[in-house]
Amino acid sequence: MIDFAALHAAYERDGVYALQLEVNDACNQGCVYCYMNALPEPEQALGDEEIISVLDDASALGVTAIEWLGGEPLDRIGVFEVMEYARGLGLRNNVWTGGLPLIHGQVAEATARLCAEGLISVHLSTLDSELYESMHPGRTADDMAAILLGVERLIESGYPADQILNSMTLTGFQTAEDAIATIETFEARYGIRTSLNVYHTYLRPDTPPGKLVRFIPSEEAVRSAHRRCERQWGGRMPMNCVDKRYCSATVAVLNDGTVTPCATIREGACTVRDEGGLAGCLERHTEELLLLALKRGDVCLEECRSCGLSEDCWGCRSRAYACGAGLWGPDPRCYRRRRAS
Ligand code: SF4
Ligand code: SF4
Numbered sequence: 001m002i003d004f005a006a007l008h009a010a011y012e013r014d015g016v017y018a019l020q021l022e023v024n025d026a027c028n029q030g031c032v033y034c035y036m037n038a039l040p041e042p043e044q045a046l047g048d049e050e051i052i053s054v055l056d057d058a059s060a061l062g063v064t065a066i067e068w069l070g071g072e073p074l075d076r077i078g079v080f081e082v083m084e085y086a087r088g089l090g091l092r093n094n095v096w097t098g099g100l101p102l103i104h105g106q107v108a109e110a111t112a113r114l115c116a117e118g119l120i121s122v123h124l125s126t127l128d129s130e131l132y133e134s135m136h137p138g139r140t141a142d143d144m145a146a147i148l149l150g151v152e153r154l155i156e157s158g159y160p161a162d163q164i165l166n167s168m169t170l171t172g173f174q175t176a177e178d179a180i181a182t183i184e185t186f187e188a189r190y191g192i193r194t195s196l197n198v199y200h201t202y203l204r205p206d207t208p209p210g211k212l213v214r215f216i217p218s219e220e221a222v223r224s225a226h227r228r229c230e231r232q233w234g235g236r237m238p239m240n241c242v243d244k245r246y247c248s249a250t251v252a253v254l255n256d257g258t259v260t261p262c263a264t265i266r267e268g269a270c271t272v273r274d275e276g277g278l279a280g281c282l283e284r285h286t287e288e289l290l291l292l293a294l295k296r297g298d299v300c301l302e303e304c305r306s307c308g309l310s311e312d313c314w315g316c317r318s319r320a321y322a323c324g325a326g327l328w329g330p331d332p333r334c335y336r337r338r339r340a341s
Helices: 004-012 048-060 079-088 105-114 129-135 142-156 176-190 209-215 219-233 244-248 277-289 292-296 317-322
Strands: 018-022 065-069 092-096 119-122 164-170 193-198 250-253 258-260
Touching: 004 244, 018 048, 048 079, 048 277, 065 079, 079 092, 079 105, 092 105, 105 142, 119 142, 129 142, 142 164, 142 176, 164 176, 164 219, 176 193, 176 219, 193 219, 244 250, 244 292, 250 277, 258 277, 277 292
Parallel strands: 018 065, 018 250, 065 092, 092 119, 119 164, 164 193
Antiparallel strands: 250 258
């Protein structure tokens, strides 16, 4: 699923392993906690030509994987053509879908075919109907059933369960017990592991930060869910998505062309629309985009010195940024940090 040899090589050469490509901002799933405030109707999208140009640059830069993001990437008209183009360049396709479009057999089939070397991630943060509806105002628990049906379609088509993830956002809405029940159901029913994303978007357009506090999960819930995932993934897990190498060797192109170190960081210093494309942005802004100050150790996180995981982890840069501690600040959701400091 992840080519760790390629990831480590990209990290060592200050290169890029994964490009997160946010092709639109529209999504019907209505997650109340959505980090990018996706809308039912599209307002922003990268054009086909822009996507092709970004893919060409990514290929020339030695990128291994394209992480297709939205909104809902599978609802973007023409997405399969550009995924096909990426595959033709030798890039792996990883799709991060809410899951609703997979109920359509043709969409499931095309996604499975184009992601044969990569992964498909669906998004269900709970399997509790009442909770699902409270986390998706205006939607019903029928969506939950539809997403599961889409997952079953993928598996029935022969797509390997170990290349499917459930992307769970842990928020202040779920209890640790609910999160663990969801993780265990995906594992027991389908053999699918969970990618745990601890809620961290304290900044959202038009929403005062104070109103977002309720979304933040408790330290105890984070610890419990994280520990259950560690059993599933077989070892101590950093607070970073994969590890700090992935975090550094990933860049994002947002749906308005802005280039940032990660799609969950919504502000960036450059855009593919006016800085010579992706290659130009990377040339001018390597330091910030690849988090080089952290890699070199120019910026030290005191809290991480004695935790025993700092070889693999420096905490999520996006959570630090979103809570106002800046790109180099401590990860506010790290439950190990207090003991380490
Ligand atoms: S900034 Fe956070 S969400 Fe983004 S890759 Fe790094 S650890 Fe993952
Ligand atoms: S203390 Fe630092 S290195 Fe340790 S788990 Fe937390 S963020 Fe990662």
